[in-house]
Amino acid sequence: MNTEATVKPFRLAVKAVIFDDQQRCLLLRRSAINHHFVGCWEWPGGKVDEGEDFATALVREVREETSLEVEITGLAGATEFEMPAVNVVVLSFEAGLVRGEVKVSVEHDAFAWVPLSELSLRPLADQTRDFMLDYAKRKAAGQ
Amino acid sequence: MNTEATVKPFRLAVKAVIFDDQQRCLLLRRSAINHHFVGCWEWPGGKVDEGEDFATALVREVREETSLEVEITGLAGATEFEMPAVNVVVLSFEAGLVRGEVKVSVEHDAFAWVPLSELSLRPLADQTRDFMLDYAKRKAAGQ
Numbered sequence: 214m215n216t217e218a219t220v221k222p223f224r225l226a227v228k229a230v231i232f233d234d235q236q237r238c239l240l241l242r243r244s245a246i247n248h249h250f251v252g253c254w255e256w257p258g259g260k261v262d263e264g265e266d267f268a269t270a271l272v273r274e275v276r277e278e279t280s281l282e283v284e285i286t287g288l289a290g291a292t293e294f295e296m297p298a299v300n301v302v303v304l305s306f307e308a309g310l311v312r313g314e315v316k317v318s319v320e321h322d323a324f325a326w327v328p329l330s331e332l333s334l335r336p337l338a339d340q341t342r343d344f345m346l347d348y349a350k351r352k353a354a355g356q
Numbered sequence: 357m358n359t360e361a362t363v364k365p366f367r368l369a370v371k372a373v374i375f376d377d378q379q380r381c382l383l384l385r386r387s388a389i390n391h392h393f394v395g396c397w398e399w400p401g402g403k404v405d406e407g408e409d410f411a412t413a414l415v416r417e418v419r420e421e422t423s424l425e426v427e428i429t430g431l432a433g434a435t436e437f438e439m440p441a442v443n444v445v446v447l448s449f450e451a452g453l454v455r456g457e458v459k460v461s462v463e464h465d466a467f468a469w470v471p472l473s474e475l476s477l478r479p480l481a482d483q484t485r486d487f488m489l490d491y492a493k494r495k496a497a498g499q
Binding site: 220222223225263264266267268284285286287288290291292293300302304306309 | 368409411433445452
């Protein structure tokens with residue numbers, strides 16, 4: 214048997230739930246430069262590069278997409294979705310702001326600090342929507 | 357602010373939930389060579405090496421600990437625990453047997469194929485017990 218013949222390879226992506234001092238999290242709106250989910254909101258993050266540590270990738274992606282410096286404070290959870298050639302596992306982390314002011318990159322055209330209880334009021338990117346709403350529910354329940 | 361001063365670094369580990377054709381998962385019992393949780397049962401797995409892909413690490417760790425060749429079939433979930441110097445994030449995957457017969461390494465002294473509904477009947481390693489039981493509950497609920 215050949216493992217590659219039966220299952221798509223798995224790739225790792227990371228997302229950051231960055232809280233401000235009012236317990237609101239940072240959302241970014243996907244710009245028209247994207248092929249999918251234009252206008253949908255998401256947490257900052259992206260793919261882990263080959264040979265890159267996931268924690269390094271998270272800090273790098275947040276810096277690239279928001280110009281913020283953050284530090285990981287804990288695990289938020291994991292979800293997965295399928296793409297044409299690969300399965301993507303998304304590992305999400307709670308992160309604290311170290312310094313900086315939000316400045317979005319070309320991948321996004323707006324940002325907002327949003328209480329978890331209000332995530333469901335916005336269009337969220339399909340691939341992580343269920344996970345985001347489940348996370349908000351778990352946090353509200355004190356888990 | 358210095359990020360290293362406030363939060364321990366995060367390291368990644370992987371675990372495999374390997375199912376046989378009767379939907380039982382493979383458990384290994386920790387041998388006396390270990391410093392912690394001797395006699396406790398766990399899923400195969402271990403630390404992701406520096407620069408190593410998590411999927412490669414999973415297949416390698418399973419091979420080292422069980423002599424089985426497996427392929428990842430899906431995400432089981434994530435949990436975290438704290439060690440003296442680091443925080444460890446454990447990413448668990450469902451995996452299918454490609455080939456091989458179980459042969460444990462020195463780290464373990466027994467193995468068993470166990471239905472998820474019977475995980476709670478055995479002493480499980482502390483660090484992943486809650487996650488394992490929660491996963492079993494989610495699977496029983498069809499999630």
